[in-house]
Amino acid sequence: MTSIADPIAGTPLTDTKGSHAKTDAAAVSAPAIALPVAGERELRLDLFRGMALWLIFVDHLPTNILTWFTIRNYGFSDATEIFIFISGYTAAFVYGRAMLEAGFVVATARILRRVWQIYVAHVFLFTIFLAEISYVATRFENPLYSEEMGIMDFLKQPDVTIVQALLLRFRPVNMDVLPLYIVLMLFLPLVLWLMKWRADVALTLSVLLYALTWHFDWYLTAYPSGFWIFNPFCWQLLFVFGAWCALGGAARMSRILSSPITLWICAAYLLFAFFVTLTWHLPQLSFLMPKRLEQWMYPITKTDLDVLRFAHFLALAALTVRFLPRHWSGLKSPWLRPLILCGQHSLEIFCLGVFLAFAGHFVLAEVSGGALMHALVSVLGILIMWGMAWLISWYKHSADKGASKTKATGGNADMAGGSV
């Protein structure tokens, strides 16, 4: 099975560990899905997840020099797509194996424990957010923004606000990813169970849900008004697609992925997206855009995961998988180590990133603004994320190992995969 197709045997940033390995016959002949074989970590997943975490952090800060390095400036999709896809992929990889080996109930139990962890992380972040807001609300005064400051009015009724926050209905800006992830994970047992039976049926249902949501305009309401910024009915498509790839879909797509036609279509589409994005940044160029096209294309909604965004992600992923083989020696280089390390502890680093973005805003507002400070905050934030990731893995590999041999079962698996 180690063939030419191998390097491209994954879709997006992937390739199941199982797809190429000297697969045990058992795994192949077993159920409808390919059992992911345990093996060394797929470093590309960690690498790109780490990258997504950094980009999300930078995107959450006010615009600065580093913002120009984030992919959302060069096309339709952004780090969120990478993140949700890889999360689906790894979650399916870890809990899919649990489901095959230990059964539906055990896998579900493990998934629910993970959901609980994410929920607690979300509430923790909300507390920090509340502290920041309260501080700004009581200290900040600038008559220029008397209207915008009205956003603090929710502080006047903490009883309602906090309960709504616990129900995931009240979510401050930039805190929408974890609630989305909680909902996606809640449905993971069902998805995996379906995939175990017929992977393609699960994917088809997912596409159907996506289409129906677009057609009937389904959404989840939020508090005090509005809706979920990331519509779970739409974003599930990426998550389920990630899961589908992890459970053998990637391997089955390898022919398509290695075809030159795919290559050209992807390249052309990325170029098109790049050009369109360019007209956003350089409005002088917008006369080049046909009006018809604009009217058909805009708005490109992030809430409902626009098809254009999804396609952009697919194209990016297909090219990545093609040109970055899983055994690329660069993955072992110390240069990429910080990214990979961050990607390996994604829930912790994601939360840290959200916190650092809050803190960064705070520093910029309280201490000083200015381009130098902006850039400094971004770079420092990334260094802190790296340091924390290093610390966590030190705990895992050294501190905890020494303490007891009886590790929490499954704890490791959670870390490896189900994380955000």
Place this chain on the structure above:
Amino acid sequence: MRPRFGAVLTLLAALTVAGFARAEDAQTCEVPAYLLTTDSTLSKVADAIKNARPLNVLVVGSRSSTILSSEASAYPAKLQAALKERLPSIPVTLSVELQSGKTAEDVAAGLVKLVEAKRPTLVIWQTGTVDAMRSVDPDDFRGAVDEGVVALQSAGADVVMVNLQYSPRTETMISAPPYLDNMRVVAQQHDVPLFDRFAIMRHWNEAGDFDLFSNVHGTDMAKRVHACLGRALSKFVLDAARLDPAQQN
């Protein structure tokens, strides 16, 4: 990895120092030309000026269209002053209709009545802030803005839209992009000039003209920002009216 990382840092530092040097020049508020030009035209405004008829402007907006207790220093008044200066030969009247705390949908419903009462040549509609603060569904928002613009146009007025303020302090709390995008879409569809207040203010903040993060208690800075906005808006309106420079005097 150190050496190259160091190089990146040095580069960043150099870039930002350059930014600072520029910032300290003076209290100016230049706006890059591309933010003040539009493909859309204001034909009714152009007609009024060419035929020396009075130019009646109506500003419909929320609280960010005024400065509390110093309305005379807010951008609508500054706009009127600038227009008068540029168009000395015709009377320029301007009235402001503040609709505090109302979403685009609330405002759109009453627009026709307003226009019938005041018969403006030009309506400047500032919106989006309230909707963003309440996170109204962007599709609903777009629908409301669309409806409002159509109503204004069919009532016979030229329309200029003004979007949200750039407010870095509340960036973690108010998500502006969906509302900015949707206003841009409506502007394109109905060929309405969109005065990109957000981009202009962000430009000033980045160029160092104003420190919009700053915590000031007096109205001084608000007045300076509004003066700059009023002036920029007058240029924008006259540009959209496509007048020969000669006609402006």
